[in-house]
Amino acid sequence: MDLDAFDPFNKDILANPYPWYRELRNHAPCHFIAARNLWVVSRYDDVVACARNHGVFSSTGGVGFDWEQRPMMPMYDPPQHTRVRRLVSKHFTPAAVALRAESQERAVARLLQPALEQKRVDLVSDVAIPVSLNAIADLYGMPEERRRDLRRWSQGVVEELAGGLDPEATARVDILRKEFVGFLRETIAERRAHPRPDANDVLSLVMAAEDDDKLTDREVVAFGVLLLTAGFETTVNAMANGVLALITHPDEWQKAITQPELVPSLIEEIVRWDCPVQSFFRNTLSETTVAGVAIPKGVKVQLLFGSANRDERRFPNADDFKIDREGPDHVGYGVGVHFCLGAPLARLQLGALFSALVKSISKLELDGEVVRAHSVLFRGVRRLPLRIEPR
Numbered sequence: 281m282d283l284d285a286f287d288p289f290n291k292d293i294l295a296n297p298y299p300w301y302r303e304l305r306n307h308a309p310c311h312f313i314a315a316r317n318l319w320v321v322s323r324y325d326d327v328v329a330c331a332r333n334h335g336v337f338s339s340t341g342g343v344g345f346d347w348e349q350r351p352m353m354p355m356y357d358p359p360q361h362t363r364v365r366r367l368v369s370k371h372f373t374p375a376a377v378a379l380r381a382e383s384q385e386r387a388v389a390r391l392l393q394p395a396l397e398q399k400r401v402d403l404v405s406d407v408a409i410p411v412s413l414n415a416i417a418d419l420y421g422m423p424e425e426r427r428r429d430l431r432r433w434s435q436g437v438v439e440e441l442a443g444g445l446d447p448e449a450t451a452r453v454d455i456l457r458k459e460f461v462g463f464l465r466e467t468i469a470e471r472r473a474h475p476r477p478d479a480n481d482v483l484s485l486v487m488a489a490e491d492d493d494k495l496t497d498r499e500v501v502a503f504g505v506l507l508l509t510a511g512f513e514t515t516v517n518a519m520a521n522g523v524l525a526l527i528t529h530p531d532e533w534q535k536a537i538t539q540p541e542l543v544p545s546l547i548e549e550i551v552r553w554d555c556p557v558q559s560f561f562r563n564t565l566s567e568t569t570v571a572g573v574a575i576p577k578g579v580k581v582q583l584l585f586g587s588a589n590r591d592e593r594r595f596p597n598a599d600d601f602k603i604d605r606e607g608p609d610h611v612g613y614g615v616g617v618h619f620c621l622g623a624p625l626a627r628l629q630l631g632a633l634f635s636a637l638v639k640s641i642s643k644l645e646l647d648g649e650v651v652r653a654h655s656v657l658f659r660g661v662r663r664l665p666l667r668i669e670p671r
């Protein structure tokens with residue numbers, strides 16, 4: 281494998297990046313791509329060290345390769361980041377999101393019912409997308425009749441994150457974003473005018489904070505946008521990657537249906553083994569060295585979470601998908617100050633879905649072509665047609 285040919289944006293490489301990652305870890309753990317003026321970090325210890333060192337590896341300037349800076353928490357460094365994170369984090373703890381468990385379990389049961397009757401389903405469009413949107417709609421306290429709109433807006437977000445849009449697509453995505461932001465603005469104004477003391481949607485909770493410091497309405501809107509941007513496609517990808525992993529590892533599927541108590545370690549293994557967020561970028565604030573390679577100030581560095589999670593220095597038999605794998609921690613939810621705010625909520629949704637699958641289905645098979653989707657940041661599936669045998 282010729283590492284000079286490695287380009288993290290190349291579609292053929294993205295189709296199966298794992299052999300390339302191994303080559304990078306073994307031969308060029310901090311690899312410079314001159315054509316893009318980009319440094320790529322691939323070993324677990326180095327990815328963790330860079331992500332923790334936000335004083336050098338800054339998120340300001342964008343965590344995508346060519347994203348513009350937006351006023352949002354993932355693109356802030358401390359202390360600006362610390363302030364926003366402190367004002368929202370208590371609503372995302374495992375205890376806080378546990379209050380949403382019933383709604384998640386009900387949504388999964390309702391959405392799986394037709395699939396169990398028809399014995400056929402597209403796991404992505406019929407289950408993963410609505411389950412994920414249900415969780416986000418609950419965070420907004422969104423009325424039932426607006427939830428159809430959320431699905432349209434989410435498609436705009438997915439297209440925007442994928443990048444490379446032609447002018448027509450840009451115009452379409454702009455309209456969707458304006459509608460979505462309009463909904464958030466109206467909702468926030470309405471809740472400001474008529475606060476409900478018993479409301480448990482995150483927008484109301486964040487606005488009701490009895491702190492000296494509070495998010496402004498503009499910041500609440502930005503936070504609302506962030507929840508869909510960060511929490512939708514990631515979770516859909518995890519669900520679809522996980523089901524695909526179980527189909528391609530029938531022994532692990534058998535293990536899962538005979539030992540449903542393994543669901544918590546199964547959902548960690550899914551996010552480790554075929555991680556929905558493959559990478560994020562950082563911007564160097566000063567000269568530094570990674571794996572003995574000098575990196576100048578003011579350049580982009582790609583942190584390959586997808587490779588760190590397959591690092592055999594950290595995970596024994598790292599390429600094996602083992603649903604009963606025990607520790608150590610993977611970096612599928614990131615690491616450091618930007619560690620995924622929504623991880624407890626993602627675990628809740630994944631737990632609800634995979635518990636229901638292993639309890640209600642005895643056999644899972646592909647029923648048509650799987651359409652994979654990958655960008656330099658995200659790895660997932662757009663279409664996953666299945667034939668299922670209920671228990």
Ligand code: HEM
Nearest residue numbers: 353354510511514515518557560613614618620621622626
């Ligand atoms: C399996 C699903 C998910 C995965 C794999 C995932 C992955 C990640 C990763 C890797 C980061 C770190 C970004 C960085 O270092 O720059 C992150 C941050 C974040 N995630 Fe998630 N995420 C998931 C689900 C969610 C959900 C459901 C939500 C909320 C509804 C969410 C909200 C966030 C937010 C707000 C941040 C930014 C945190 C900060 O900057 O402090 N994520 N996520």
